[in-house]
Amino acid sequence: MSTKEQLERNKKNVAEFYDLIINKKDYDTANKLYIGPRYKQHNPLVKDYPEGLKEFIEFLKNNYPDARSEIIRIFAEGDYVILHVHSVRSPEEQRAIVEIFRLDEEGRIDEHWDVIQKIPATSANPNSMF
Amino acid sequence: MSTKEQLERNKKNVAEFYDLIINKKDYDTANKLYIGPRYKQHNPLVKDYPEGLKEFIEFLKNNYPDARSEIIRIFAEGDYVILHVHSVRSPEEQRAIVEIFRLDEEGRIDEHWDVIQKIPATSANPNSMF
Numbered sequence: 540m541s542t543k544e545q546l547e548r549n550k551k552n553v554a555e556f557y558d559l560i561i562n563k564k565d566y567d568t569a570n571k572l573y574i575g576p577r578y579k580q581h582n583p584l585v586k587d588y589p590e591g592l593k594e595f596i597e598f599l600k601n602n603y604p605d606a607r608s609e610i611i612r613i614f615a616e617g618d619y620v621i622l623h624v625h626s627v628r629s630p631e632e633q634r635a636i637v638e639i640f641r642l643d644e645e646g647r648i649d650e651h652w653d654v655i656q657k658i659p660a661t662s663a664n665p666n667s668m669f
Numbered sequence: 670m671s672t673k674e675q676l677e678r679n680k681k682n683v684a685e686f687y688d689l690i691i692n693k694k695d696y697d698t699a700n701k702l703y704i705g706p707r708y709k710q711h712n713p714l715v716k717d718y719p720e721g722l723k724e725f726i727e728f729l730k731n732n733y734p735d736a737r738s739e740i741i742r743i744f745a746e747g748d749y750v751i752l753h754v755h756s757v758r759s760p761e762e763q764r765a766i767v768e769i770f771r772l773d774e775e776g777r778i779d780e781h782w783d784v785i786q787k788i789p790a791t792s793a794n795p796n797s798m799f
Contacts, residue, residue: 665717
């Protein structure tokens with residue numbers, strides 16, 4: 540597999556994984572297809588390992604069943620894939636998120652970081668957060 | 670210039686630009702060397718165009734003269750450079766930031782997005798936000 544093919548495979552894996560967990564809230568399929576055994580977690584509200592992610596998706600299902608996220612931009616370099624995301628938990632609670640994932644050689648997701656900011660009601664410029 | 674050379678030049682430009690504005694708080698040098706004429710701003714607290722950034726750097730100088738930021742990770746794809754940053758405004762006010770920049774063909778910075786999150790005092794995992 541060329542470097543370019545690997546970057547494209549990694550982007551595809553992360554986009555499908557993200558839709559599965561965040562929009563479909565289907566942890567089991569995401570785990571079977573895309574999650575590596577370590578899944579090192581850096582989001583301070585989520586526990587470590589795949590089990591921590593599973594618990595978080597249960598929390599989403601119970602508290603934000605209609606939450607939707609849209610990937611606005613996707614980047615890849617080396618083993619990393621970066622998403623710039625518009626998260627809508629409710630019309631009143633919208634957030635800008637950047638997700639960073641590190642994948643292993645087989646394209647499984649092994650590590651995750653994110654940064655999350657509530658989109659404010661007003662802005663000093665007319666350009667939106669995206 | 671090859672694609673690889675362009676990505677490396679863009680990373681170098683953004684890293685130097687970021688150190689100039691955020692750590693050295695030297696807008697004039699950053700503007701002369703790296704800022705394109707449009708500099709479209711997506712941070713909702715900062716005004717549009719290079720003049721908006723200039724005003725923000727003045728704000729930093731006056732309110733957070735000792736603030737320091739460290740680039741933990743840097744990625745590049747196409748015209749984009751992405752920084753994962755640890756920002757320390759004071760020992761009590763530390764933040765995780767992802768900065769996204771779009772550069773023009775000459776390597777000048779034309780557009781900026783960011784997502785900013787305060788680092789909480791405690792975490793559900795032992796891995797830090799970086």
